[in-house]
Amino acid sequence: MTADPRKSDPGLYDYWPYENRPKITWPDGRKLAFWIAPNIEFYELNPPVNPQRKSWPRPHPDITPYSYRDHGNRVGHWRLMELMDAFDMRGSVSLSVAMCQHHPEIIEACTARGWEFFSHGIYNTRYIYGMDEAQERAILEDSIKTVQDATGQRIRGYLAPALTHTERTIDLLAEYDFRYSCDLFQDDQPQPLKTKSGKRLISMPYSLEVNDHYAYNVYGQSPRQYTDLLKRHFDTLLAEGEASGTVMCIPLHAYLVGRAHRIGPFRDVLDHVAAHRDDVWITTAGEIADYYLQHHYDTALADIRAKTAKGRG
Template sequence: MKESLGVYDYWPYQERPRIQWPNGAKVAFWVAPNIECYELDPPANPQRKAWPQPSPALPGYTIRDYGNRVGHHRQMALLDKYGIRGSVSLSVALCDHHPEIIQLCAERNWELFSHGIYNTRYTYGLSEEQERDMIRDSIESIYRHSGQKCAGYLAPALSHSEHTLDLFAEVGSELFGDEAGIYTCDLFHDDQPTPVRVRSGKRFISMPYSLEMNDTIVYAVNKVEPRHYCTMLKRHFDRLYEEGQESGTVMCIPTHNYQVSCPHRLKAFEEALEYITGHSDVWVTTGREIAEHYLQHDYDAALADIANKNGSVQ
């Protein structure tokens, strides 16, 4: 396998061209609620089982249903309180299953970006044409239900192929030109946006989306207590804020409405949001707005610096 999938070069964090966020902000801060749609008995995928139990897998399925029935509304009210517009990593089947949630997002001018169709249908095993059709379906569905031209992509259940980034960039261009298909959240290699090569040559970037701060990784994988998650979020922010004095950084909190919005966990999340948004020199924004600003103001300088440091032509 090619190192780094061949889509980005080694580019040390130090001595890069300075990123300047709007109004001199040190950190661009965004929250990415994963609003997902799961199937109780999805089509079998030989590469990966959807549930650890035989069907019906009620524990996993119903807690995720809780997220869309209860948790989403709880989290949305909290983000409203702190003036945060969510950038929704959306299982687009939700547009048909729960259009009322899409309407609530639209009323708040939240961003919707693609997280595939169902989070129980994976990229693994798909042909390139099948994956292209899935990506096209997701972009078209978001536009049909919200009028938004989908800017970002996070592969369903983080399932990926070697063509995923190429296909998302290409389908976005085919449908909406440079207004769609401009960033991925599937590369976890940096704390700043970075250029990514796609085969069409389109201007395309990786958006920092932290697995370390992802509430499912924190709670379900690493078994962290809510009070410690709050401390983690504050410390993560403090480091990025300090480094942001030299060049703008990005902090993302990826959430799931069946994790962070459980009653015993929500207060810790709120305390972290209050702390972060209490800093005046933080740009509270969306994934699309970060991507568009970077592409306009920083992308070309980044490409030139990468080429210079690697002795190559981008």
């Protein structure tokens, strides 16, 4: 029985084995492009109901998880930002765009530091599931305009709110001139994505495995275990980057890593990364995307097409 690829694969990218790809060389010959993604989010206390997924597990008002997450905006983010300042590391903010109205002080502080912003939807409690095309377009247009008005930046990246999508999300990102998506977790290097318009869009490595949400809330790790995980992940990607440049992202949530008992161990991670500055490009997702699109996208796409055609031959 022959499998129908339309039912087994969404067709957003081609299979492209890790070995024997064209070599990626990052600026100044660095082996690893490293970026930090603080998720700066707003969780509504009583959001509109999405029939496919509940925002809060208990009846309204479920104030416990709401206030637990609110700690990030009130305390944790400022603690994390101060730590990143100490290592001269900028963030690429996965932004609930409504934060521009709810807590503009945070947006202003990030902007003053030269941090990048990319869209994480309007609220992390409003899911894309079931939206029609007009609704999804409205979210992208709102994201572009709101961040532009608040910061002067034109956002070029996207991570769907609560990782929720429709079948058209990737194509809409390309149509609206986004450059990268963080919604796919298939690789440790950027990869060209397939879009109906043919516009260039890449998948930016953004790992759930090293996300502090998974470390603390899913895997139940201690701060020291999480520190060890991040160091081992970094060391492997740095070693592999000798052959061809790799990417490491650390996705963070200030209400988790920014807690008083966790920030110290996380400092050890940044200290470990900083000790390898000669080999590591410490940058933002937008700068990685721009460099890759300029220097490596065309070569990668040609290699993918050649190997795909050979596999079918």
